[in-house]
Amino acid sequence: MTDTPADTPKKPDFRSDVTVDLVRSAAGDSDVLWAARVSTAGEQSLEELTKDPERSRGLINYLMRDRHGSPFEHNSMTFFISAPIFVFREFMRHRVGWSYNEESGRYRELQPVFYVPDASRKLVQQGRPGKYVFVEGTEDQHRTVTEAMEESYVQAYEAYQRMLADGVAREVARSVLPVGLYSSMYATCNARSLMHFLGLRTQHELAKVPSFPQREIEMVGEKMEEQWARLMPLTHAAFNANGRVAP
Numbered sequence: 386m387t388d389t390p391a392d393t394p395k396k397p398d399f400r401s402d403v404t405v406d407l408v409r410s411a412a413g414d415s416d417v418l419w420a421a422r423v424s425t426a427g428e429q430s431l432e433e434l435t436k437d438p439e440r441s442r443g444l445i446n447y448l449m450r451d452r453h454g455s456p457f458e459h460n461s462m463t464f465f466i467s468a469p470i471f472v473f474r475e476f477m478r479h480r481v482g483w484s485y486n487e488e489s490g491r492y493r494e495l496q497p498v499f500y501v502p503d504a505s506r507k508l509v510q511q512g513r514p515g516k517y518v519f520v521e522g523t524e525d526q527h528r529t530v531t532e533a534m535e536e537s538y539v540q541a542y543e544a545y546q547r548m549l550a551d552g553v554a555r556e557v558a559r560s561v562l563p564v565g566l567y568s569s570m571y572a573t574c575n576a577r578s579l580m581h582f583l584g585l586r587t588q589h590e591l592a593k594v595p596s597f598p599q600r601e602i603e604m605v606g607e608k609m610e611e612q613w614a615r616l617m618p619l620t621h622a623a624f625n626a627n628g629r630v631a632p
């Protein structure tokens with residue numbers, strides 16, 4: 386992205402999506418099998434991997450069911466994620482088996498890209514914490530949300546630009562920007578840490594332990610899961626078959 390000179394007002398961009406690109410991976414079901422079999426068959430196990438698919442499926446399922454977790458750690462996936470800052474605040478609470486690098490608001494001028502939920506986002510919370518549901522908002526509520534957010538974002542970004550134009554450092558001026566601003570980061574994990582994340586940050590009919598994640602982090606989780614399932618179909622199937630609890 387090129388920086389427009391500070392005296393030219395930038396047009397804000399309002400988005401309702403998140404994007405997740407798998408930029409690098411070394412991850413396959415064979416990594417799990419290799420790690421598990423080395424304990425009994427040593428290096429010979431490499432030759433065994435493709436010999437008997439049913440046995441491989443059974444072994445992965447057994448590891449998942451009995452929560453032998455470490456064989457699921459010998460793989461790596463790096464995702465490039467673009468989402469609002471409030472999603473990243475939740476995301477970075479996941480400390481174990483994750484590495485993060487996020488764009489800097491100190492070293493570059495932040496771009497005016499902001500989150501505004503689309504019509505599919507349920508707006509109204511009913512029930513009590515831990516046992517609530519979200520239901521559709523009315524058209525009026527959607528209009529209020531869109532107008533209030535856009536107005537507030539424009540005002541905040543104008544204040545940011547005014548300070549930059551006056552020579553104030555980016556790290557000071559950014560204080561006025563809201564958590565609906567988009568950021569981007571690389572997040573690297575392995576299948577075990579991803580499963581732990583997915584167990585908490587997605588809702589799924591097969592989940593043995595239900596969770597109630599915020600929809601926007603769930604959108605990120607769903608996109609990561611789609612890509613992981615393609616890389617490790619047996620592991621993904623075993624995760625679902627065993628109630629989506631990380632081993």
Ligand SMILES: Cc1cc2nc3c(=O)[nH]c(=O)nc-3n(C[C@H](O)[C@H](O)[C@H](O)COP(=O)(O)OP(=O)(O)OC[C@H]3O[C@@H](n4cnc5c(N)ncnc54)[C@H](O)[C@@H]3O)c2cc1C
Pocket residue numbers: 478479480481482581585586596597598599
């Ligand atoms: C629906 C939902 C609502 C939430 N609401 C809030 C909220 O209101 N306020 C809030 O602050 N957070 C909230 N969180 C965040 C939550 O408390 C966790 O910080 C987050 O889900 C990361 O989970 P984790 O600690 O298991 O993951 P990780 O940090 O990745 O840890 C993975 C596992 O490692 C072990 N572990 C890691 N660190 C330690 C440690 N220091 N000591 C012992 N064992 C450790 C635990 O077994 C842990 O499950 C919420 C999360 C969800 C899913």
